[in-house]
Amino acid sequence: MNTRILKAEFDYFAPASIGEALALIAQNGPTARFIAGGTDLLVQMKLETVAPGCLISLMKISELSVLKREKGFLRIGAAVTWDRILAFGSEDRSYPALDDAVRCLGKVQVRRMGTIGGNLCTASPAADSAPALLVYDSRVRLVSARGRRTLLLDKYFLGVQQTARAADEIMTEIRIPAPRPDVGGAFQKLARVGADISKISCAVAVERKGRVCVSCRVAMGAVAPVPLMIRGVPEFLQEKTVTASLLVTAGRMISDEIRPITDVRSTAEYRKQVAGVLFRDVFQKAWTRAGGEP
Amino acid sequence: MTTYPVRFLLNGTPVEVDVAAQDTLLETLRNKLWATEVKNGCGKGDCGCCAVLLDGRAVNSCLTLAVQANGKEVVTVKGLGNEDDPHPLQESFIRKGAIQCGFCTAGMIVSAKSLLDENPRPSPDEIREAVSGNLCRCTGYKKIIEAISDAAPKCSPSD
Ligand SMILES: Cc1cc2nc3c(=O)[nH]c(=O)nc-3n(C[C@H](O)[C@H](O)[C@H](O)COP(=O)(O)OP(=O)(O)OC[C@H]3O[C@@H](n4cnc5c(N)ncnc54)[C@H](O)[C@@H]3O)c2cc1C
Ligand code: FES
Ligand code: FES
Numbered sequence: 001m002n003t004r005i006l007k008a009e010f011d012y013f014a015p016a017s018i019g020e021a022l023a024l025i026a027q028n029g030p031t032a033r034f035i036a037g038g039t040d041l042l043v044q045m046k047l048e049t050v051a052p053g054c055l056i057s058l059m060k061i062s063e064l065s066v067l068k069r070e071k072g073f074l075r076i077g078a079a080v081t082w083d084r085i086l087a088f089g090s091e092d093r094s095y096p097a098l099d100d101a102v103r104c105l106g107k108v109q110v111r112r113m114g115t116i117g118g119n120l121c122t123a124s125p126a127a128d129s130a131p132a133l134l135v136y137d138s139r140v141r142l143v144s145a146r147g148r149r150t151l152l153l154d155k156y157f158l159g160v161q162q163t164a165r166a167a168d169e170i171m172t173e174i175r176i177p178a179p180r181p182d183v184g185g186a187f188q189k190l191a192r193v194g195a196d197i198s199k200i201s202c203a204v205a206v207e208r209k210g211r212v213c214v215s216c217r218v219a220m221g222a223v224a225p226v227p228l229m230i231r232g233v234p235e236f237l238q239e240k241t242v243t244a245s246l247l248v249t250a251g252r253m254i255s256d257e258i259r260p261i262t263d264v265r266s267t268a269e270y271r272k273q274v275a276g277v278l279f280r281d282v283f284q285k286a287w288t289r290a291g292g293e294p
Numbered sequence: 295m296t297t298y299p300v301r302f303l304l305n306g307t308p309v310e311v312d313v314a315a316q317d318t319l320l321e322t323l324r325n326k327l328w329a330t331e332v333k334n335g336c337g338k339g340d341c342g343c344c345a346v347l348l349d350g351r352a353v354n355s356c357l358t359l360a361v362q363a364n365g366k367e368v369v370t371v372k373g374l375g376n377e378d379d380p381h382p383l384q385e386s387f388i389r390k391g392a393i394q395c396g397f398c399t400a401g402m403i404v405s406a407k408s409l410l411d412e413n414p415r416p417s418p419d420e421i422r423e424a425v426s427g428n429l430c431r432c433t434g435y436k437k438i439i440e441a442i443s444d445a446a447p448k449c450s451p452s453d
Contacts, residue, residue, distance in 0.1 A: 002337075003336065003337035003338045004321075004334055004337040004356070005316075005318070005321065005337075006316035006317075006318065007316075008316065009295055009314065009315070009316055010315050010316060011296055011315060012298065012315035012359065012361050014361070014362075038357055038358070038359065038362075039339060039357055042318075042357050042359070043338045043339060043357065046337060046338060047338075055315065055359075057362070059362075083351070106339075106427070107342070107426050107427025108352055108405060108408065108409075108423075108424055108426070108427050109339070109342060109345055109352050109353050109354045109405070109427045110339055110354070110427065112348075112351050112352065112353050113353055113354070113357065113358070
């Protein structure tokens with residue numbers, strides 16, 4: 001496969017408003033696609049797994065590049081690049097799990113071009129932003145000619161690269177509720193080398209009071225067709241005093257709940273084995289960050 | 295086939311070129327503007343040898359469409375300095391033996407420049423992180439890290 005050139009011809013537009021972008025997607029038929037940083041889409045086009053007849057760039061639409069706190073939410077425009085989110089995270093430590101994820105997402109050049117919206121719209125089961133955004137109970141905003149809607153991220157992923165977003169819908173922003181004061185968060189991924197695609201990843205957000213886990217949320221990547229919200233463990237840990245043996249049990253429950261596959265990056269058995277250990281490590285980090293004794 | 299007129303600054307010089315939407319910035323630089331110092335490796339964002347500065351920050355030109363460079367500023371390793379007046383990074387790479395076959399060098403120096411503009415005194419770990427998207431098959435990286443470390447105090451953002 002020659003990945004050095006894009007073989008197929010296509011048209012290109014870079015509209016300055018959402019209205020124009022929606023008009024262009026309607027006019028250019030079913031093979032038209034949106035493009036943000038292009039770090040997923042151009043690779044897929046070079047590999048000839050997709051062949052859009054028309055690309056509509058979203059990078060000139062200012063509404064998609066907001067990044068600010070407002071009314072109890074952090075609003076991140078879908079076209080905000082990873083390097084901006086990284087810079088934001090170095091100043092604002094409210095979302096450490098997201099910050100951990102961005103730090104190991106791609107390398108410098110990819111973080112400069114790639115966007116948060118692109119990561120969620122490609123919707124790889126290994127998308128590194130997804131577990132962190134899930135544990136923070138994020139929402140995505142979508143707009144089409146039919147109107148605007150907001151979806152919980154938990155309801156957005158439907159299958160491998162399948163989402164609730166219609167082909168003519170633009171993701172405008174991600175909204176993350178401000179975390180409660182005693183919440184700690186962390187994310188970690190296992191990969192062959194530093195910034196590779198995850199073999200498996202895990203994010204935890206935990207609210208603690210002394211040694212008691214008041215509540216927690218856990219999500220994992222690359223263990224199911226979608227970035228997966230873990231259901232059993234949060235209920236199990238709720239209002240319990242956290243001990244090493246309790247976390248071992250919780251880790252086993254996670255290994256049982258996930259449904260990984262075998263692929264080029266890992267076997268299903270390995271993923272099941274390592275999931276519990278990874279969970280414990282990430283939980284510990286989030287727990288320490290939530291304050292108090294380790 | 296639709297062509298798109300694209301204008302940008304290439305190493306400080308305004309250029310104007312007609313491209314097709316599917317032309318990458320890398321192909322346009324190499325095949326239409328003869329900026330062959332920018333290398334064509336993997337074509338999918340893994341090796342970094344095609345890195346250029348786009349509005350001052352390193353990007354992979356193989357994953358950038360030429361139309362996306364319209365109105366911007368593109369700097370290649372040649373824009374940093376030449377044989378008569380080398381940039382401290384270029385000098386340091388030569389002096390430290392951080393170049394063997396040289397295929398990775400253009401991208402490596404561009405990534406290093408992008409780092410030093412943001413962080414003038416990086417630690418060795420920060421340097422490793424900054425060039426982690428640039429693969430080198432020859433040097434084993436040690437001399438590259440040293441070369442960047444050595445050059446840092448001699449660089450100013452205007453270099
Ligand atoms: C070398 C390399 C390393 C990488 N490493 C990682 C990694 O470690 N972790 C990881 O998770 N990913 C990684 N990626 C994948 C990729 O960089 C990310 O998924 C990135 O966030 C994609 O964003 P983008 O803006 O480039 O998306 P694009 O390629 O522009 O778009 C991706 C898809 O989303 C659609 N789209 C984009 N934005 C919108 C929107 N606002 N509304 C509607 N549709 C939209 C496009 O039509 C397309 O189908 C890597 C990629 C490369 C090339
Ligand atoms: S050729 Fe662009 S990253 Fe390899
Ligand atoms: S010097 Fe040969 S690839 Fe780096």
